[in-house]
Amino acid sequence: MTQYLIEVRVKPRPGLLDPQGKAIHHALNSLGWTGVEDVRVGKTIYIDIEAESADEARTSVEEMCRKLLANPVTEDYEVLVVETAEGAAS
Amino acid sequence: MTQYLIEVRVKPRPGLLDPQGKAIHHALNSLGWTGVEDVRVGKTIYIDIEAESADEARTSVEEMCRKLLANPVTEDYEVLVVETAEGAAS
Amino acid sequence: MKVAVITFPGSNCDYDLYKAAQQVGGEASFVWHRERGLDGFDAVLLPGGFSYGDYLRPGAIARMSPIMEDVVAFADAGGPVLGICNGFQILCEAGLLPGALVRNDVLKFQSHDVFLKVERADTLFTSAYDEGQVVRIPIAHGDGNYEAERETLEMLEEEERIVFRYVDEHGHAVEEANPNGSWHNIAGIVNEAGNVLGMMPHPERAMEEILGSTDGEGVFRSMARSLSPAAT
C-alpha cells in the first residue's frame, strides 16, 4: 500500500451563474482592479488515500466524486494524482 | 495588454480545523472508503485579468489575496499563472 | 444615546437593531455603507445578515466598504462599536477583533435559542447584567465557529476578554451547549480596550415577551446607561 495525495478540482459548470464569482468580481472592480475580466470560484478537495497503485487511487476517488464530492448537475470535476508518499507522480 | 488566467488556491491553515474536510472524511469512511486518511477542502478562485505581463498579473493578484481573497488568520494561499490568451504559461 | 446602524448590501438585521436601540431610549439612524463620517454618534452598531451574500467569506467584502474606514477610526478613538452575528464577522475581518468565524462544525445553519453566560458584567455593553448571569438569546448563523491562533485564544482567556459563552441552563460551558464548535464555547469577545464587542447571538431578537425572551435588552440598556445616563 502506498499513500497518494489526490486533488479533486470542482468547478461550477460553464453557463451556470456563479453568484460568488460575480460578487468577488464586483468587489475587485470597485476596489480599483479594473483589469479583472471574470472571476469564478470552485473548490478543491485534497484527499490522502492508501492504495495499491496511482490508478487504483484515482479510480476510487473518481467514484467518490460521482457519489459524494461533486454535484453532476451543477459542477464539473477533475481528479489529479499529485504525489505519492515517495514524491511527485502522474 | 494580454489576458491571463490566474488561479488562487486558498487552503485552511494546517492545524486549524476544517469542518468541511472532517465531514467529508467521515462520510467517505462510512461509505466504505476506509483507505482515506485525511481530507481537506480549500477553494480555488479563477481570475481572468488583463495585464502587461505575467509578473504584473501575478503581483496584482497577490495583492488581491492580501487585501481580500484570503484570511491570514485561517487560510494560506498560492497564486498560479495558468495560461495567457496565447496559451499555457509559467 | 445617538447610535449609527450601518447597513451593508445584504444586511438584514439592521431594522431589528434600529428598533432595539429605540426601545431603550436611543436615537438611531441608518448609515449606508457608502456614506462617510460618523461624527456626532455615540455608538456604532454593525447588524447581522449576509452582507454581500457571505460570498467569499462572511464579512470579507463588507469590511472593504468606505464606511469601514470611519468605523475603524471611531473604534480607535475609543467609540463603542457593537457587532452582532455578521457584524461580529465583519469586525474580525476588519481586524478590530482578533480571530475569525468559520463554518459551524456541524456544517448546518443553527437557528434556536441558546443559553449564554455573561462572563463580564463590567463592560459598557453588559453592565446591566450580573456577572455569571445566564441569559436566553436566539442564534441564527452558519459561520459562528470562533477560531484563532493558540496564543490569541489563550490571550483572550488570560485578559478575560470573553464576554459571552455558550452554556447549558445551569451555566456550565459543556460541549452539548456549544452550537457551532467555537473554541472554549466563545459566543462574544471584546477588544483590548473594551470598546468593541462582537457576538454571534442576537440580543436584539430577545427584547419582548411576545418574542419569547427579554434577556437581550440588557445589552442595549447597558449601552444607553453608560452613553446617556439621561436615557434610562
Next chain:
Amino acid sequence: MSKAEGTATAPPVAPRHGDPEITPEIVADHGLSEEEYERIRSVMGREPTFTELGVFSAMWSEHCGYKNSKRLLRLLPTRAPWVIQGPGENAGVIDVGDGYALAFKIESHNHPSAVEPYQGAATGVGGILRDIFTMGARPVAVLDSLRFGDLDSGRVRYLFDGVVKGIGDYGNCVGLPNIGGEVVFDRGYEGNPIVNAMCLGLMKREELITAAASGVGNPLMAVGARTGRDGIHGATFASEELSEDADESSRPQVQVGDPFTEKLLLEASLELIASGAITAIQDMGAAGITSSASEMAGRGGSGVEMEMADVPVREEGMTPYEILLSESQERMLVVAEKGREGEVHRILEKWELEAAVIGHVTDDGMFRVKENGAVVADIPALPLTEGCPTYEREGIESVEVLELRETDLSEHLIPEGDLTKSFLLLLGSPNVASKRWVYRQYDTTVRTNTAVKPGGDAGVIRIRGTKRAVAATTDCNGRFVYLEPKTGAMAAVAEAARNLACVGAVPTAVTNNLNFGNPLKPHIYYQLREAVLGMRDACGAFETPVTGGNVSLFNETDGKAIYPTPVIGMVGIIDDVRWITPHAFQKPGDDIVLLGRNSGELGGAEYLYVTAGLVAGRPPSVDLAAEKRLQQAVLSMIHRGLVSSAHDCSHGGLVCTLAECALGDGEHPLGVDAELDEDLRPVVSLFGESQGRIVVSCDPSDTDAVLRSARRHDVPARTVGVVRDADDGFTLSVRDGSVSARLDEMADAYFQAIPRIMDATPATED
C-alpha cells in the same frame, strides 16, 4: 381590451436568419397540439416565426396557460368583503385591519428540485418572494410544504437534505423568518418530491400595486440579474441553431439562485414602488421576459415593444428566442413613468443593481419584439395571454384506488405486539416525529415579529405597532386525497382552518398548490376535479376564499403519479396578540379536554403505513358543519381566556397528539394521565385519524366553562385526563388496552428520529 382585440391578426414578419423552418416536429417539440397550432395561426392570421412559436409555446404551456386546470379553478370561491385582490395577479391580497393588507401566495418547484434539490428549492423560494414584493408588500414570513419518498433511500435523503438546505440558505440570506410548513415521507413521492413554498407580505393598503402595463410611451426596464441561457425550453434539435456557439454545456438544465441579489431587488423594488416613479413591476419568473411583458400588456389592455439587443445578457450571441424564454433568476420587469427613468436608475444604482431600458408601452395591443431594429415577433398580446385553449378532460376513478378504499382493515385492528411499542414506533415515524432537524436550519426570528415559530399548529407573525397578528399554515394529507380525492381535499382545508383556530386565529383566506400527475390520464383528471370540488365546498363552508395559488401537473416518474396533493396554504387573523395560544400543555394539574368525536376511522392512518406499509381504507369523513362549530368553539374559549393550550389532532391519532402536547419543544415536558372510554377497538381509539378533534388543556377552575362553551356550540367534549409532572410519565388507557411510557423515551423517539437517520448515514446522489 377592445383595442387589443381589435388587432385580430399580426403584420407579416420576415423569418430570422438562422432560425429553423417550422415543421410539425418542431411544433410537437414545443408541446403544442395540432389544434393549438391552428389556433395560433388563426390568431396570427399567418404562420408564426420560430421566435413567435417559442413565445406561444411558453404562454400556452400548462404552467402559464393552465390548459387543464383553468376551468376547474373557476369553480373555486374567490370573493369576500376582505379580499382586496383575488386570483389573476402575482399574489392574492386581503385586508387585515388597522390599514394593513396581507399579500400571500404559494408556488411549486417540484421538477427543478427533483433535478437539483438545493438550487431547485432555493430558486423556488426566490420566485415566491418576488411574487409578494412585486405587489408592493414587504415579505415577512415563509412556509415550506415538502414531500419525499421514504428516508431509507440514499437518493431520498440526498433530496431531503438538499431541499431543506436550499430553502434555508435562500430565506436566511434574504432575511425572512420561516414560520412553518410540512414534511411528509411516503413511497408515493419517491423520485418525485414536492417542494411548495409560501410567502406572506405586509403592506399599508394604499401601497398595493398591480402589474398592468399602462401609459403609452412609458419605458420598459429590465432590472436585476443578467439574462443567461437558464432553463430555456424549446426543441433540443432546434437548439443547435439557437445560438452561434452550439456548446450544449452552456445551456444549463438548472438555474442557480442568488439570494443576495434577491435581497437587493427586494429593497430596490419597494423603494421604486414608494417613489411613484414606476407604474408597474413584475417578476420575470416562468417563461421570463415573455410572460412578464405579455401579461403586463394583456392586463393593461395595451401593448409592448422590446429591443432584444438592449437586454443585458450574461453570455455572447444569445438569440431573441433564448432571451425571450430564458428563466434566469432574480430579474424584474419594470414600467417606469416616462421622464422619471433617472430616479429609477438612481434607486437601482444605490442598490448596486443593473437596469436597462429594453422597450416601451404601446397602444396597439401588440407584443412586439425587435432584434437590432428588425421585428422578429409581432403578436396580439391579449390572445397570447388569454387565448390559450383550455380543456375539460374525461375523469374516471381508477379501479385500483377503489379497491384500496374498500380494503377490509379489520385484521389490522388487532395490535400485533403491545400498544406501547406501536405508540413509540409511531412517535418515531418521520411523519409524526418532530421536524426540528428541518426548521433549526431556518432562521425563524429575524425581523423580530415571530410570535409562534415552527413547531406549533400554525406560525404567527405580529404586526408591529398594532394589537394584531397574522397566522399561517400549510396542510394536506395526500393519502386521504389519494383514497378519496373530494373528502381528502376537504380534510386538507379543514385541518388548515383547525390549525389556525388552535393558535387563536380566525381562518380568513386560502392559497393553494395543486400537485398532481398527468391530467391527460382519466384517473388523474378525476383526482384533480374531485379535489377542486372538495376545496370549493370546504372553502365555501369556512368562508375562506381562494385568492391564488399554483398548479403543478405531470408529477410522475416512469408513469407513476404522486399522490394527488392539493396543498392548502391558509392565513388567519388574530385581533389581539394576547389570544395567541400554544399547542403544548402548560402546567401540571390542568385538565385535558377532548373536543370532537372519534368516528372510528383507521383508513389512510399513519398506523397502517408504519405497521403494515399500507395505504388503504376509507379516509376519515369530513363534516364541514361540525368542523366549523368546533373551530368557533375553540376560538371563543381562547378569546375568553379559558384554555392554556390547544392542539389539533392529526397524524398518528389522539395518542400522538397527546404526546406532542406533553413533549412540547422538549424543554419542559409534562406528564399525562388520561383515560378514553370509547366504544372502539384500542387501535382505532389510539391511532385512528378521525377529523374534527382538538385537545385543549385548562385550569380545573375553567373546566366547567370549557365544557359548557362546547355544549353551547354543539361540540362533543369531555374531560379525558390531567396534566402531570414529567416524572409521573405518560399514560393513556382506552377500552381493553393502554399505552404508558416515560417522557424521556418518548422524547428520544420523537426528537431524535430524523436526526438519527440523517446524521448517521451520508446522503448520496445515487
